Amino acid sequence: MTRTTRDRLKEILLRESLQRGDFILTSGQKSSFYLDVRCTSMHPEGAYLCAQLLLDELEDLDVAAVGGPVLGAAPLVGALAAESFRRGRPLPTFLVRKEPKGHGTAKLIEGSFPAGKNVALIEDVVTTGSSVLRALAVARGEGARVLRLVCVVDREQGGAEAFAEQGVEFRSLFKVSELLAV
Numbered sequence: 001m002t003r004t005t006r007d008r009l010k011e012i013l014l015r016e017s018l019q020r021g022d023f024i025l026t027s028g029q030k031s032s033f034y035l036d037v038r039c040t041s042m043h044p045e046g047a048y049l050c051a052q053l054l055l056d057e058l059e060d061l062d063v064a065a066v067g068g069p070v071l072g073a074a075p076l077v078g079a080l081a082a083e084s085f086r087r088g089r090p091l092p093t094f095l096v097r098k099e100p101k102g103h104g105t106a107k108l109i110e111g112s113f114p115a116g117k118n119v120a121l122i123e124d125v126v127t128t129g130s131s132v133l134r135a136l137a138v139a140r141g142e143g144a145r146v147l148r149l150v151c152v153v154d155r156e157q158g159g160a161e162a163f164a165e166q167g168v169e170f171r172s173l174f175k176v177s178e179l180l181a182v
Helices: 007-019 044-058 074-086 130-141 160-167 175-181
Strands: 018-024 030-035 064-070 093-096 109-110 118-125 147-155 170-177
Touching: 007 030, 007 064, 007 170, 007 175, 030 175, 044 064, 044 074, 044 170, 064 074, 064 109, 064 130, 074 093, 074 118, 093 130, 093 175, 118 130, 130 147, 147 160, 147 175, 160 170, 170 175
Parallel strands: 064 093, 064 118, 118 147, 147 170
Antiparallel strands: 018 030, 093 109
16 A cells, blocks of 8 residues: 555654643633644644645635644645645645734734735645634735635534635644544
8 A cells, every 4th residue: 555645644643733631712611632733734744744735725726825823824825835836736825913003013923915816725734714804804805805714624513514604615734523533
């Protein structure tokens, strides 16, 4: 059996990002496991593999940029920008802050944000989707059309349904049930 890019990323996620114990999630929910996908998206090979697979999920779209919420999307957008350039289809990236900076330009969106254009959003982990829903509202408020949201891991706890209610297509590289089954 040949190991695929996805198989290798799964190995890294299991080794670097999955922790067992008692945790309180951003949503306030209790969990017996925690997925710190930043440990994978900031790992040299993990970042590269995430970028490859996220771009694969976006290749059929005509988007002017890809972005996501701080902090989960930050390492992902950097890797994605570099990989998109390597592939010959450079995609500018942006990040949506939780609140405007208190200095300088006081922006909510940092980076290359094309107001009025088609964009995609990415995120490391989606639970209820609250962080991405906020980024979605900010992007739409600035005139962008969000065509798709792709995350590395869907915790399968309501995010997909929340995005469907907003009319945004949602995809994930992995479902948490797939990772926990190992």
